[in-house]
Amino acid sequence: MTTTTGSPYAPGRVIHDETVPARAAWSAVVPKGRLLTITDLQGKQAADFLLYDAHDTSVRYSAPDTIQAQANIFLTTGSVLMSNEHTSLMTVVEDTCKRHDTIGGACSKESNTLRYGHHTWSQHACVENFLAEGSKHGLGKRDLVSNINWYMNVPVEKDGTLGIVDGLSAPGLKVVLRAETDVIALLSNCPQINNPCNGFAPTALQMTITEPDEG
Amino acid sequence: MATDSATASAYGARDHARAQEGTKVDTMPVLPASSWPTPPEAVAAEDLVWAETVAGGNYTHKVLGRGHELRLTDLTGDACAHLLLYSADRPWERLNTADTVKVLWNAYLGEGHLLLSDQGRVLASITEDTSGRHDALTGTSTLAHNTARYGDGTPQSDSPAGRELFKLAALKNGLAARDIPPSLSFFQGVRIAGDGSTEFTGSAGAGTSVTLRAEQDVTVLVANVAHPLDPRPTYTCGPLEVLAYRARPTAPADALWNANPESSRAFHNTADHLTARGIA
Numbered sequence: 001m002t003t004t005t006g007s008p009y010a011p012g013r014v015i016h017d018e019t020v021p022a023r024a025a026w027s028a029v030v031p032k033g034r035l036l037t038i039t040d041l042q043g044k045q046a047a048d049f050l051l052y053d054a055h056d057t058s059v060r061y062s063a064p065d066t067i068q069a070q071a072n073i074f075l076t077t078g079s080v081l082m083s084n085e086h087t088s089l090m091t092v093v094e095d096t097c098k099r100h101d102t103i104g105g106a107c108s109k110e111s112n113t114l115r116y117g118h119h120t121w122s123q124h125a126c127v128e129n130f131l132a133e134g135s136k137h138g139l140g141k142r143d144l145v146s147n148i149n150w151y152m153n154v155p156v157e158k159d160g161t162l163g164i165v166d167g168l169s170a171p172g173l174k175v176v177l178r179a180e181t182d183v184i185a186l187l188s189n190c191p192q193i194n195n196p197c198n199g200f201a202p203t204a205l206q207m208t209i210t211e212p213d214e215g
Numbered sequence: 216m217a218t219d220s221a222t223a224s225a226y227g228a229r230d231h232a233r234a235q236e237g238t239k240v241d242t243m244p245v246l247p248a249s250s251w252p253t254p255p256e257a258v259a260a261e262d263l264v265w266a267e268t269v270a271g272g273n274y275t276h277k278v279l280g281r282g283h284e285l286r287l288t289d290l291t292g293d294a295c296a297h298l299l300l301y302s303a304d305r306p307w308e309r310l311n312t313a314d315t316v317k318v319l320w321n322a323y324l325g326e327g328h329l330l331l332s333d334q335g336r337v338l339a340s341i342t343e344d345t346s347g348r349h350d351a352l353t354g355t356s357t358l359a360h361n362t363a364r365y366g367d368g369t370p371q372s373d374s375p376a377g378r379e380l381f382k383l384a385a386l387k388n389g390l391a392a393r394d395i396p397p398s399l400s401f402f403q404g405v406r407i408a409g410d411g412s413t414e415f416t417g418s419a420g421a422g423t424s425v426t427l428r429a430e431q432d433v434t435v436l437v438a439n440v441a442h443p444l445d446p447r448p449t450y451t452c453g454p455l456e457v458l459a460y461r462a463r464p465t466a467p468a469d470a471l472w473n474a475n476p477e478s479s480r481a482f483h484n485t486a487d488h489l490t491a492r493g494i495a
Contacts, residue, residue, distance in 0.1 A: 057393070058391070058392040058393040062354065063352075063354075063397055064352065064353050064354020064397045064398075064443075065354060065357065065360075067352055067353050067354075067413060068354065068360070068413075068444065071412055071413045071444075072411045072413065073352065073407055073411045074410075074411035084357070084378065084395070085357055085358065085359055085378070086357040086358075086359035086360045087359060103313060103316060103322065104313060104317050105311065105312075105314055105317060108333065108335070110333065110334045110335030110336075110484070111311075111314045111318055111333075111335050113335050113480060113484060114314075114318045114335050114477045114480045114481050114484070115317075115318055115477060117480070118480070127333075140307075141307045142307050142394050143393055144333070145396050145397060146311075146312060146313040146397050147313075154317075155409075156322045156411075159323075160321045160323030161320055161321055161322075162316060162317070162320060162321065162322045163320060164317075
C-alpha cells in the first residue's frame with residue numbers, strides 16, 4: 001500500500017497510476033467514493049473526458065445538464081459533472097488550474113476538415129481515441145456526446161464569438177474528481193496541433209485513482 | 216346484454232367513434248398539409264408537406280427530404296422548440312451541438328448558422344430567423360429536473376420533460392435513450408456573460424419564426440417544452456406551429472454556401488457524401 005500526501009495526487013491509497021502519452025487514450029472504472037486526479041504534467045494540455053454510469057451506459061455525462069446545474073459554462077472546484085438524467089456522476093473537489101471547458105467538444109478528423117482544411121485528414125483526433133477506447137467498454141459511435149475539455153480555455157465574447165484560445169494551465173496543475181457513483185471514465189489526451197489547446201505540442205497526462213483515507 | 220348505452224355494441228361504438236369526424240382543435244396536425252389555410256408567403260399550398268400545431272408540453276417528429284424547408288413559429292411567445300436532427304437512413308450521424316458552435320465560431324444560433332453533424336456535414340441550415348432568442352448550450356429538461364421544479368416530469372403530466380418526450384420520439388424512429396445527444400432549442404434565449412455564467416433572456420414575443428432547410432434527408436425530433444432555465448414558477452409552454460414545404464437545398468452559387476470557409480467546406484463535405492451515394 002502506497003500512501004501519498006500532497007501533490008501531485010489526492011491523498012490516499014493509490015489504486016492506479018498511469019502516464020498517458022501524448023495523443024493516446026485511457027479509460028478506467030472509478031468506483032463510487034474514489035478520487036481521480038488528472039495532472040497536466042507539462043502544462044497547456046487539453047484532456048478530453050467523458051463519463052458513463054458503469055451500470056447503465058445510456059446515462060452519461062451531459063454538458064447541458066452540467067451547465068444548467070451550475071449556471072456557468074466553466075468548470076472548477078465544486079462543479080458537479082451531471083448526467084443526461086440530471087444526476088451527479090462526479091464532483092470537482094480540487095482544481096489548481098481553474099478554467100476548463102464544457103462547450104467545445106472533441107476534435108475529430110471530420111470537424112478538422114471544416115475548421116482547418118482537408119489537408120489535416122491524416123492527423124489523429126480525439127474522436128478516434130474515444131471510439132477505440134470506448135469500444136473496450138461496449139461503447140460505440142452512438143454513445144459519444146459533447147465532452148469536457150480539462151485545461152482547455154474557450155471564452156465566449158459578447159456577440160457569441162467563441163474560440164479555443166491559449167490555455168491557462170501550467171506544469172503540474174491538477175484536477176481531482178470524486179466519483180459520486182460507479183463510473184466509466186474515458187480520456188483522450190488531445191492530439192490537436194492546429195489550435196492552442198495543447199500549446200501546439202501535445203504532451204503526456206498523469207491519471208491517478210486513489211482511495212481516500214478514512215475520516 | 217341489453218343496455219341503453221350508445222356504445223354497448225360494436226355498431227354503436229363505431230358510430231360513436233365516427234361521429235368525431237371533422238373535429239378541430241387548436242393543436243393538431245392538418246392533413247393533407249396542402250389544406251393548411253395560411254401557407255408562408257411565397258409558398259404554394261400544394262408545396263406544403265407538413266402542417267401541424269404542437270401543444271405546449273408535447274412533441275412531434277418527421278422524416279424530411281433534402282431541400283425541404285421547416286418553419287417553426289412561436290404563436291404566443293411561450294413556445295420553446297427543442298430540436299434534434301439525424302441523418303434519416305444513417306441515424307448514428309446526428310446533430311453535434313459542440314461542432315455546431317465551435318466550427319462556426321459562434322455560440323449563438325441565428326440566420327446563416329449551419330446545424331452540423333458529427334461527420335463534418337450539414338444536416339440543416341438556418342435560412343431565416345425573426346426571433347434571435349435561442350440556445351445551443353443548456354439543452355433540454357429532464358424527469359429529475361422537472362420533478363424537482365414542478366413536481367412531475369413524466370410525458371403524461373402537466374409538466375413533461377424534454378428528454379422524456381425525445382425518448383418517445385426517438386423510440387418511434389428505431390432509436391433509444393443512448394441516441395439522444397445534447398439538443399438545441401429555439402424561442403427562449405440564453406446568453407453567456409464574460410465570467411461564463413448563463414443568463415436566460417426568454418422570448419422575443421409572439422409570432423417569431425425560424426426556418427431550417429434540410430441539406431440532406433433528416434429525421435427531425437421536436438419537443439415543445441418549457442426551457443430548463445425558464446425562471447417562472449409554473450410550467451409555461453405555448454403552442455408551436457410547424458410547417459414544412461418543398462424548396463431546394465443550398466447550391467454552390469448561393470451566398471450561404473460561401474458565407475465563410477468553414478461553411479463552404481461543410482457544404483462540400485455534404486455534397487461529397489451525397490454525390491458518392493448517387494443522390495446529388
